[in-house]
Amino acid sequence: MKPLIAAAHAAMPGGAFTTYVLDDEVDLVIKSGKGSKVYDVDGKEYIDCVNGSGPMLLGHAHPEVVEALHKAVECPSNFYLLNERGIELAQMLVEAIPCADQIKYGVTGSDATLYAMRLARAFTGRDKILKFEGGFLGGNDYALMSMSPPAPQPDFPRARPDSAGIPRSIEREVLIAPYNDLTAVKRIVEAVAGDIAAVIVEAQQRCIEPNPGFLQGLRALCDAHGILLIFDEVVTGFRLAWGGAQALYSVMPDLATYGKVIGGGLPVSAVAGRREIMQLANPRGAPDPRKCFTGNTTCGNSVATTAGIATLNVLQRAGTYERLHAIGDRFRRGAAEIFARRGIAGQAIGTGPLSQICLTDVPVTDYRSSVSGDLKLQRRLMTAMVQRGVLTHGKFYFSLATSDSDIDRIHAVLDDSLQFILS
Numbered sequence: 001m002k003p004l005i006a007a008a009h010a011a012m013p014g015g016a017f018t019t020y021v022l023d024d025e026v027d028l029v030i031k032s033g034k035g036s037k038v039y040d041v042d043g044k045e046y047i048d049c050v051n052g053s054g055p056m057l058l059g060h061a062h063p064e065v066v067e068a069l070h071k072a073v074e075c076p077s078n079f080y081l082l083n084e085r086g087i088e089l090a091q092m093l094v095e096a097i098p099c100a101d102q103i104k105y106g107v108t109g110s111d112a113t114l115y116a117m118r119l120a121r122a123f124t125g126r127d128k129i130l131k132f133e134g135g136f137l138g139g140n141d142y143a144l145m146s147m148s149p150p151a152p153q154p155d156f157p158r159a160r161p162d163s164a165g166i167p168r169s170i171e172r173e174v175l176i177a178p179y180n181d182l183t184a185v186k187r188i189v190e191a192v193a194g195d196i197a198a199v200i201v202e203a204q205q206r207c208i209e210p211n212p213g214f215l216q217g218l219r220a221l222c223d224a225h226g227i228l229l230i231f232d233e234v235v236t237g238f239r240l241a242w243g244g245a246q247a248l249y250s251v252m253p254d255l256a257t258y259g260k261v262i263g264g265g266l267p268v269s270a271v272a273g274r275r276e277i278m279q280l281a282n283p284r285g286a287p288d289p290r291k292c293f294t295g296n297t298t299c300g301n302s303v304a305t306t307a308g309i310a311t312l313n314v315l316q317r318a319g320t321y322e323r324l325h326a327i328g329d330r331f332r333r334g335a336a337e338i339f340a341r342r343g344i345a346g347q348a349i350g351t352g353p354l355s356q357i358c359l360t361d362v363p364v365t366d367y368r369s370s371v372s373g374d375l376k377l378q379r380r381l382m383t384a385m386v387q388r389g390v391l392t393h394g395k396f397y398f399s400l401a402t403s404d405s406d407i408d409r410i411h412a413v414l415d416d417s418l419q420f421i422l423s
């Protein structure tokens with residue numbers, strides 16, 4: 001084991017920052033990133049399709065972000081109270097996000113989804129949350145339910161915790177439904193409608209697109225039963241479109257959560273939504289039993305929000321989203337050609353600059369179809385791609401810095417890696 005990796009193992013369980021780890025034979029330590037590439041401490045170059053698990057939508061070290069940060073770190077502090085940059089980013093978010101009358105900051109996406117669910121419970125006076133099997137909403141106890149339940153999965157709507165240490169009582173407050181199956185959602189909701197505070201959904205769940213009418217159906221169902229609709233836009237926000245998934249699919253949630261892109265790689269998150277709901281997070285005024293706690297020590301941090309503002313300023317320019325969609329489409333088209341030529345059951349799913357390879361020819365419409373292929377082979381494919389200089393953790397997060405020739409190279413590596421794992 002290389003000394004730095006050994007040091008990581010000594011200091012942290014599994015030598016890991018999060019739950020995601022690369023296979024031992026390709027484990028690496030990143031030194032730096034520039035544009036579409038990252039470099040490990042041994043100087044090896046990778047086309048980066050991890051992109052910080054999504055925040056680096058401009059690519060690494062974008063000159064305008066770097067310049068803004070240089071100025072911001074002249075006073076690299078945390079003030080806890082209002083500062084100009086934190087207010088400026090909040091204004092930009094309110095202007096850009098269709099459902100946002102107001103926002104409140106968190107630091108991580110997991111804070112944002114926790115606060116959104118809390119606000120929904122306070123607003124409706126109900127406790128239960130409905131989420132979808134296979135959806136990832138972050139690391140809080142309510143979110144970590146049935147994200148990746150192994151087969152045989154429990155019957156809907158029973159939740160299966162994705163981690164030890166989550167109280168059983170929380171398990172009973174989360175209902176699980178199959179994504180893209182409106183009939184099943186209706187059945188689950190109608191059985192306990194008066195107890196459900198919110199339906200929370202990634203409008204595009206992981207890389208699975210919503211069926212036509214699915215999100216509209218959720219909206220109508222929520223309206224019929226006084227349930228709030230929350231879009232988790234931590235991944236989709238400012239990535240699929242400037243106004244996020246709610247703009248792309250023309251469905252307005254009551255609340256939406258943001259992270260990743262809005263901090264440009266630094267920790268910023270937010271919950272956004274209708275004024276009457278957001279006002280429950282207003283710390284001023286008379287005591288009110290419905291008032292909600294939201295907030296973290298570094299909320300609105302001036303350095304982190306500076307990176308977010310600089311990132312959004314670039315994304316706002318004409319042509320950005322056409323380019324981001326063109327990159328993803330080029331990847332998916334080329335991958336489909338490779339699978340067809342090799343006669344392999346495989347597909348690249350996703351929308352815009354976000355994709356995932358599934359080694360199955362079953363149409364991928366929900367969690368169970370997404371895991372219907374050979375997952376071990378899929379993992380070996382990703383490892384073979386990393387070995388050949390394409391850094392991916394299963395998903396492909398492309399950036400504005402990803403060039404057409406990067407995509408061509410990724411195709412060549414995919415082709416070669418398939419040859420390798422199948423030989």
Ligand SMILES: Cc1ncc(COP(=O)(O)O)c(C=O)c1O
Nearest residue numbers: 108109110136137138234235259
């Ligand atoms: C859709 C979604 N929601 C929430 C989160 C949690 O964000 P964070 O890792 O910043 O807590 C993630 C993280 O990947 C996510 O993909």
